[in-house]
Amino acid sequence: MTDTKDWLQTSWNAGMDMLRNPAAAWAGASRTPLMVPIRSLGPAHRERIAEHLLELAPADRYLRFGYAASDAQVRRYAEQPDFERDEIFGIYNRSLRLIAMAHLAYTPSEEHRECAEFGVSVLEHARGRGYGARLFERAAMHARNAGVRMLFIHALSENTPMLNIARSAGARVRRDGPESEAFLELAPARFDTHMTEAVEQQFAEIDYSLKHQAHQFWQFLRGLQALRTQPPPEP
Numbered sequence: 001m002t003d004t005k006d007w008l009q010t011s012w013n014a015g016m017d018m019l020r021n022p023a024a025a026w027a028g029a030s031r032t033p034l035m036v037p038i039r040s041l042g043p044a045h046r047e048r049i050a051e052h053l054l055e056l057a058p059a060d061r062y063l064r065f066g067y068a069a070s071d072a073q074v075r076r077y078a079e080q081p082d083f084e085r086d087e088i089f090g091i092y093n094r095s096l097r098l099i100a101m102a103h104l105a106y107t108p109s110e111e112h113r114e115c116a117e118f119g120v121s122v123l124e125h126a127r128g129r130g131y132g133a134r135l136f137e138r139a140a141m142h143a144r145n146a147g148v149r150m151l152f153i154h155a156l157s158e159n160t161p162m163l164n165i166a167r168s169a170g171a172r173v174r175r176d177g178p179e180s181e182a183f184l185e186l187a188p189a190r191f192d193t194h195m196t197e198a199v200e201q202q203f204a205e206i207d208y209s210l211k212h213q214a215h216q217f218w219q220f221l222r223g224l225q226a227l228r229t230q231p232p233p234e235p
Contacts, residue, residue, distance in 0.1 A: 036131065037207035038138045038200065041088040041101075049088065050078035052098040055123055063159045064121045066179075081105070089138050091131055094211055099126040102135035104143060114149040120162065133165050140169065141197050144186040153182040 041049065053064070053074045061069045065077070081088055081103065091100040100122040107115055118139050122131050143151055153171065155162045157180045163173055166182035173182045 035203075036091060036134045037204040038089050038091055038135060039204040039208050040201065041090050043083050045088070045090070045098075046078050046081075048090075048098050049081075049101065050075050052090075052101050052123070053078060053121060056121055057124060060121070060124065063156055063162070064119065066154075066156055087139065087142055089135055089142075091126075091135070092208060092211060093126070094214065096208075096211055099123045100131040100135060102139050104139040106146075106148075114147060115152055116143045116146075116148045116150075117152045117154065119153075120165075127161075132161060133168065136165050136169060138200065140184065140186060141193060141200075145189045145194050145197055147189070149186055149188075151184040151186060153184075155180055155182070 053061070054071060056064060058068060061074070065073075069077070085106045085108065087104040089102045089104070090098050093099050100120070102118065102120045105117045105119070107113065118136060120132050120135050140151055151171070153162065153166050157175050157178055163180055163182060166184065167173055169184055171182040171184035173180055
């Protein structure tokens with residue numbers, strides 16, 4: 001019979017392995033581990049969410065929303081997420097700028113409560129670093145732990161990066177003219193998937209706290225520098 005301590009250690013190690021390479025939970029293909037702090041966002045972050053989406057270039061807005069969204073439409077979208085049901089995940093840079101974001105939307109229908117839809121956006125200068133894939137893996141992990149069995153992606157067929165992320169995770173992609181749909185079946189949650197999510201969330205919170213402290217420190221130094229460069233008062 002396995003000792004409880006040994007079982008917990010084995011589950012912890014498995015969780016840490018999934019944290020280092022979350023793609024292993026969904027697809028058999030190996031990929032270079034990428035530790036990225038991904039933070040859960042709440043109602044207090046609506047303005048940052050709106051600012052991030054407004055920074056997207058017109059072509060990127062078109063791919064993200066499926067139409068040429070105006071500033072007003074983007075702001076309305078930022079007001080829509082129900083944080084009692086949906087999940088928003090974000091990646092911040094050192095200046096606390098939201099450079100990548102994912103929306104995991106759960107259906108309000110009881111009939112489809114085991115389904116969720118995924119959407120992602122990454123600012124142009126932050127692309128090529130695997131942020132979209134990591135956000136997908138983070139959202140899939142959370143959805144799996146929440147009892148979701150099917151992750152759904154609706155995208156324009158020309159949105160190659162998004163569809164490639166889905167395919168790499170093992171999703172089935174179905175194209176219907178200008179639009180495509182991807183479906184990823186999720187395995188039931190286990191103890192180590194819950195442990196992995198808890199560790200990753202704690203990692204993201206610590207990272208954000210350190211960035212926030214550093215940001216405040218540099219603002220303080222800039223304030224001191226501004227005072228030093230001011231001309232002396234006239235007698």
